[in-house]
Amino acid sequence: MNLPGAVSPTDPDLVSTGHRAVAVSPGAEPDGSRRPRRKVLVTTVSSDAHTWNLVFLQKVIEELGCDVVNLGPCVPDDLLVSACLEHRPDLVVVSSVNGHGHQDGLRLIRRVSERSELSHLPFVIGGKLGMDGGEDEDRPAQLLRAGFRGVFEDNPASLSLFRSFLAQLPSGSEL
Amino acid sequence: MNTVAGLGEFVARARDRGELVVQPRMGFADPERMREGLLATRDVDATTIGTITLDSYTRVGDLRAAEDALAAGEGLNGYPIVTHSPQTTDQLLSGLLSEDFPVQVRHGSARPLDIFAALARSRLTATEGGPVSYCLPYGRVPLRESVQNWSRSCELFARLGDLGLRPHLETFGGCMLGQLCPPGELVALSVLEALFFRAHGLRSISLSYAQQTHPGQDAEALEALRSLAGELLGPIDWHVVLYAYMGVFPLTESGAGALMDDAAALAVRTGTERLIVKTVVESLRIPTIAENVRSLRAAAVAARRTPRPIGARRPDPAPPSPQTEVYYEARAIVDAVLDLDEDPGNALLKAFDRGILDIPYCLHPDNRGRTSSYIDDSGRLRWAETGDLPVRPCAAGQKNKTVTSSEFQEALTYVSRKYDAQAYDTQCSAVCDTEQHPLPPPGRRTDPRGT
Numbered sequence: 001m002n003l004p005g006a007v008s009p010t011d012p013d014l015v016s017t018g019h020r021a022v023a024v025s026p027g028a029e030p031d032g033s034r035r036p037r038r039k040v041l042v043t044t045v046s047s048d049a050h051t052w053n054l055v056f057l058q059k060v061i062e063e064l065g066c067d068v069v070n071l072g073p074c075v076p077d078d079l080l081v082s083a084c085l086e087h088r089p090d091l092v093v094v095s096s097v098n099g100h101g102h103q104d105g106l107r108l109i110r111r112v113s114e115r116s117e118l119s120h121l122p123f124v125i126g127g128k129l130g131m132d133g134g135e136d137e138d139r140p141a142q143l144l145r146a147g148f149r150g151v152f153e154d155n156p157a158s159l160s161l162f163r164s165f166l167a168q169l170p171s172g173s174e175l
Numbered sequence: 176m177n178t179v180a181g182l183g184e185f186v187a188r189a190r191d192r193g194e195l196v197v198q199p200r201m202g203f204a205d206p207e208r209m210r211e212g213l214l215a216t217r218d219v220d221a222t223t224i225g226t227i228t229l230d231s232y233t234r235v236g237d238l239r240a241a242e243d244a245l246a247a248g249e250g251l252n253g254y255p256i257v258t259h260s261p262q263t264t265d266q267l268l269s270g271l272l273s274e275d276f277p278v279q280v281r282h283g284s285a286r287p288l289d290i291f292a293a294l295a296r297s298r299l300t301a302t303e304g305g306p307v308s309y310c311l312p313y314g315r316v317p318l319r320e321s322v323q324n325w326s327r328s329c330e331l332f333a334r335l336g337d338l339g340l341r342p343h344l345e346t347f348g349g350c351m352l353g354q355l356c357p358p359g360e361l362v363a364l365s366v367l368e369a370l371f372f373r374a375h376g377l378r379s380i381s382l383s384y385a386q387q388t389h390p391g392q393d394a395e396a397l398e399a400l401r402s403l404a405g406e407l408l409g410p411i412d413w414h415v416v417l418y419a420y421m422g423v424f425p426l427t428e429s430g431a432g433a434l435m436d437d438a439a440a441l442a443v444r445t446g447t448e449r450l451i452v453k454t455v456v457e458s459l460r461i462p463t464i465a466e467n468v469r470s471l472r473a474a475a476v477a478a479r480r481t482p483r484p485i486g487a488r489r490p491d492p493a494p495p496s497p498q499t500e501v502y503y504e505a506r507a508i509v510d511a512v513l514d515l516d517e518d519p520g521n522a523l524l525k526a527f528d529r530g531i532l533d534i535p536y537c538l539h540p541d542n543r544g545r546t547s548s549y550i551d552d553s554g555r556l557r558w559a560e561t562g563d564l565p566v567r568p569c570a571a572g573q574k575n576k577t578v579t580s581s582e583f584q585e586a587l588t589y590v591s592r593k594y595d596a597q598a599y600d601t602q603c604s605a606v607c608d609t610e611q612h613p614l615p616p617p618g619r620r621t622d623p624r625g626t
């Protein structure tokens with residue numbers, strides 16, 4: 001898969017300084033042509049039991065014309081990997097709010113990178129990822145370096161950034 | 176053998192003195208900080224109980240991750256009681272546990288055997304949970320397995336009685352996902368879990384209920400809970416515990432403060448014996464010790480200025496059943512569940528299987544997911560769809576309508592917006608009564624106190 005508009009995660013332009021949400025374009029759709037429905041996997045990290053975030057994100061993503069598979073709470077890394085292989089989504093959205101999202105997210109994305117079949121599948125992560133109320137400046141960069149294509153920490157701008165990210169997501173058939 | 180009084184006796188003594196017991200939700204990975212937090216809780220000018228809240232890795236049984244996080248010095252969102260050595264926990268508690276300062280462990284695990292073993296080792300005699308309430312909101316462990324685990328854990332815990340200790344267990348069933356579950360089902364679940372605990376040997380129990388969207392409806396729920404407990408539990412030691420709001424919290428400090436003051440007043444007005452507080456940073460992050468202490472103090476102050484109902488010190492053991500909607504709903508659900516099987520654990524399993532119990536918006540595979548709720552114009556939390564629950568939905572028009580993400584967000588933030596708006600209004604009338612100020616957009620932290 002070649003992601004046309006993707007920027008290298010180490011590109012300094014990525015981290016917008018005003019807010020902590022960081023998005024990498026997954027590839028623009030220049031002609032705005034109609035495309036098949038995209039499939040998005042919504043999940044959380046293995047230790048996180050919160051689900052209101054997952055239900056909410058499912059609705060947001062469906063409203064943007066995607067099909068959603070919602071894996072629910074406390075998803076072990078292995079289950080996520082097998083769900084990716086089974087459902088072949090166009091995007092994986094990881095949401096975590098219990099404060100372990102950063103640690104668990106890093107472990108998870110490393111596990112995913114070991115699977116060559118998944119190397120082209122974009123992962124993004126968002127929510128309350130640390131235990132400091134969202135003030136750590138290094139966290140997004142670290143998550144991007146580890147392989148996430150976008151990091152949306154909890155702040156008023158993150159949802160609209162995520163919506164525009166998703167609007168540009170190409171469907172599997174074009175990848 | 177001398178019996179060491181436990182949490183139940185402590186609360187009963189406070190009730191006799193006319194004092195509300197207040198308790199934080201506190202948990203730190205570092206034993207020294209945890210000890211400091213307990214000491215600070217003990218020394219607040221209020222009748223307090225200490226709390227040790229466990230981290231998420233311990234809850235899901237991923238002990239390796241807890242160990243790795245400790246070794247790497249990374250934060251944990253609670254105290255890893257199974258991973259720290261028994262000596263570490265004993266040191267943390269040394270000279271602290273007493274009949275005048277009970278400490279309760281709160282977790283959220285459907286596989287709690289190792290946690291209960293750790294409690295027993297450290298002579299910790301108060302905890303919380305339930306086969307349903309520590310399963311459905313906390314992960315993907317099958318309900319059947321949780322019921323088995325909780326049966327064995329309760330029996331193990333009850334055996335602390337043989338050592339002259341008085342184990343106390345609190346239901347978490349009055350909370351269920353924190354928000355948007357109508358009070359009738361919360362009350363029913365709390366009562367059903369209390370019956371489950373009793374069936375497995377516990378003789379000192381508390382029944383929880385979490386503050387929801389409407390103070391009048393909440394008062395009815397607490398009254399219904401007390402009546403049903405009186406009718407069904409028989410002669411064991413029990414009391415009622417209220418949780419300050421467990422859903423999306425106000426973003427402003429004064430909004431959060433007002434919501435917590437209302438919780439304290441609600442507890443006193445209804446003769447509730449114990450209150451578990453939140454803090455002004457709830458919407459943001461895990462609070463510090465100082466933030467917890469401030470909440471405990473504020474709750475005690477709010478409680479002292481609320482008039483108590485007559486007879487609260489010696490509640491009528493058999494009050495007449497209340498004639499309220501919440502009571503009828505809760506009673507109908509409890510009766511329908513208990514009719515399914517003599518054993519409360521089996522009855523709970525059958526009830527979820529048939530949808531007689533069904534929690535709105537719960538993603539757990541053993542939950543049918545055919546119910547939904549809404550907040551009516553008066554602010555009461557009601558049923559939109561009842562699936563196979565033995566109660567009727569309230570609004571004809573709400574049925575089968577797909578809720579959009581923004582409607583969903585609106586329901587989730589109903590309480591926080593209400594209290595943040597009050598905070599904002601107060602500021603406007605005090606500081607700038609001539610100017611029209613729009614409400615802050617949702618999600619932005621605006622603190623009128625800070626301006």
Ligand code: B12
Pocket residue numbers: 047048049050051052053056057093094095096097098099100124125126127128129130131132133152154158159162200202228229230231234235252253283311312313352353354421422423424425456457458459460461462587
């Ligand atoms: C309800 C709740 C619970 C319920 C959850 C029930 C359930 N099954 O969902 C219960 C009571 C069970 C619970 C348990 C715990 N909780 Co809790 N919980 C909350 C609470 C009060 C509300 C969360 C909520 O419903 N939000 C509504 C949803 C729609 O919004 P959201 O989750 O905030 O997500 C928004 C954004 O973050 C964003 N977003 C989220 N993910 C993503 C992803 C992407 C890609 C994008 C673009 C955006 C995005 O979109 C959402 C809408 O704006 C919050 C505090 C608060 N906010 O007031 C604490 C809170 C999240 N919980 C917390 C904690 C720590 C826990 C526990 C570990 C207990 C503890 N130690 O205190 C356990 C979890 C156990 C576990 N294994 O994980 C902490 C997290 C601290 C942190 N991150 O620093 C919080 C902040 C409370 C606090 N101040 O301590 N909790």
